[in-house]
Amino acid sequence: MLGARGLLRGLRACSSAPRPRRALPARLSVLAALGAAGGERIKVQGWIRSVRSQKEVLFLHVNDGSSLESLQVVADSSLDNGELTFGSSVEVQGQLVQSPSRMQNVELKAEKIEVVGNCDAKNFPLKYKERHPLEYLRQYPHLRCRTNALSSILRIRSEATAAIHSFFKESGFVHIHTPIITSNDCEGAGEIFQIEPSSKINGSDENFFNVPAFLTVSGQLHLEVMSGAFTQVFTFGPTFRAENSQSRRHLAEFYMVEAEISFVENLQDIMQVMEGLFKTATMTVLSNCPEDVELCHKFIAPGQKDRLDHMLKNNFLIISYTEAIEILKKASQNFTFTPEWGADLHTEHEKYLVKHCGNVPVFVINYPLTLKPFYMRDNEDGPQHTVAAVDLLVPGVGELFGGSLREERYHFLEQQLARYLDLRQFGSVPHGGFGMGFERYLQCILGVDNIKDVIPFPRFPHSCLL
């Protein structure tokens, strides 16, 4: 079912049609019907979300996923043939009229209701009028998208994806499809997946690509290549870790937004883009699907609306790693891992720092050289030797972005990785970049606790449904 604009465009574009489309009644999405003035004769198709049969009148709510709100259908009860059950799909023709109830603006006075596909209530894992826990729904990746919670989350995910693309496009970044299959195993970022043609996995020694090939853990190297031509580039695609982690913050397959910028002069250049991305994308999502966000903030994460407003209203803070360690050392709280200069920040530390900073996102900059990969830019400071790295910590989630200036100086890198060197020989420039976990971003703005609930088909150890 096409939205009105798509339909018109389609008809204009393809007038060599073998049979003309019926002129009336117009096929409308539920979203379009809800926004119409009333009076039109229309046809709506979707799934029954509720049925209420009174003596003479029948009320249906029909939802087609175009919006959280369903369209109320009012019909003479003679139209109920007993097949109008929760979950079944229907096509309803009739007239849109002003609704007498203040629950909705318009309702559809049905002239004809056709059941398109039955739904056997007994076998259907979703039960009428029940609010199913998210854990329960995870068993049914092919049906959970028919609930209010998951359909709202996935519509928001779609909006957020578009908002992130728009932000970069309007800022002059070129979008790059960095490869999924790579012959480089990155910085040994934990456990990775290796690939082979399925027919060879138990035989032959020869590699399909002549070299061992892996699933990417980051598009950074490939973006660095492209920032050497386009100055500002970004990618937004799947990345993979083969870690045996069952946490509510990890998946084997997840999406990363990564950016790389040439000619940056300091970390501030990178942090501006990070903060701009977070705030602009979030504001776009809030204004494009307010009802869906409201549902999450009301039923899934009460209080999250205020927490998010607070993040958007305030400037993000900046502290150095050294300051962070001092704050943690002065804390009255007992940590499982004692904070110490030179040691990594753990989740408990990140949480404390964000709280200490008034629940505003906080950039932690200038990490110990020994903690970070070789390609990060040496600050040449002392006695505590640091690199120009930055992490953004956000309330509820912890680390959301990680970034750095990259070491562009040939002699600093000379004794490091040979592959990396070839990029620095020809017109090398200072550059830097960052990555943002897209699912963590969604968790952060929506307050969804488990990462498996913000991705359509979660993949994690022991689970690859569908």
Place this chain on the structure above:
Amino acid sequence: MLGARGLLRGLRACSSAPRPRRALPARLSVLAALGAAGGERIKVQGWIRSVRSQKEVLFLHVNDGSSLESLQVVADSSLDNGELTFGSSVEVQGQLVQSPSRMQNVELKAEKIEVVGNCDAKNFPLKYKERHPLEYLRQYPHLRCRTNALSSILRIRSEATAAIHSFFKESGFVHIHTPIITSNDCEGAGEIFQIEPSSKINGSDENFFNVPAFLTVSGQLHLEVMSGAFTQVFTFGPTFRAENSQSRRHLAEFYMVEAEISFVENLQDIMQVMEGLFKTATMTVLSNCPEDVELCHKFIAPGQKDRLDHMLKNNFLIISYTEAIEILKKASQNFTFTPEWGADLHTEHEKYLVKHCGNVPVFVINYPLTLKPFYMRDNEDGPQHTVAAVDLLVPGVGELFGGSLREERYHFLEQQLARYLDLRQFGSVPHGGFGMGFERYLQCILGVDNIKDVIPFPRFPHSCLL
């Protein structure tokens, strides 16, 4: 380097900066500088594309990838320290002035030129003033993006990506990230890749996901799930084939645009979206990066501009498979594969059909049931039994889209795949969808002969560079 809008937004958003940004001269992209009025004091950063030194005056062309056109820099020859070579990166400060030449509107009168990174001309695989063949450039995936041809193609790819997302968003489709890793090996679509954690690939019998896992060959099944909730959905992501093919039309990793639409009534519903997508996206690309497209149409594929205009101006044609076979049988041309009802169309047949139809894209519909996968909708016709499948053939490329109505009728599917059945039990609806190879689309509109030249990092048998 941020575009002007991004910079302003960044500054507004992040005023908690540790050090204030210098107010002047403003850092501009080459694109922004070329569009400026003249008179401004600015700073531009990029790579030297040409150097011309006269007795008293030095001319540079500086390109930062924001546009095909470079910015002409005019300097007193005393500013030439001998390091201003082709390929090196520079930062130039000065005043934008009206150019006396009619080659450009403005030029930059340099006050200061700083070499940011040297480029050793002897080792640099790109040679000054040479136009390198695309085959030669493929050896240097990390440098070819610095040529006019590849940078234009990749900017167009970025624009086309945005245009495709916009088309679907404006038509009311929800974007779905269908999974890359899947436990279902699809319709045995040729050879596929299997994945395992790299530490296990030579050991252990246990699977990471408990079941064998593969790289997706299509997001169709997952989109069908989602079309059962959102009615109109699309995905745009990487798909994989482990086929040992060295053709100019195949890659091991390529991008597919796939859509699925519920409540479709006939193939026309699907074809409208296909034609709308092709024409709308292409028109957007043509209007957003005319110089880049012109370069391709001028130097890479002469004549392609007219061929593309012809495709856009005309309605796509529709013929049945049966008609197609009749046309082929009547052809004076000798085919390697004799056309016969029930046999697949080969590339030679596709080319002939497109030519026969006046080099307009042509939809071929209603294929023999025996040729197509089980999930395509039975037309219940006879004596020649067909299914509601559609392929779109385009000049130069052949098959660009493939689609079909899906079989939604439970009893037609009952003896087929068990996994598929569960989708049809609960409110099943007539639906259909299609897939478009994104690289083939780029080949089609640009006239680029080899698929390896329209993707940033091509992966194919024996090659996985970077």
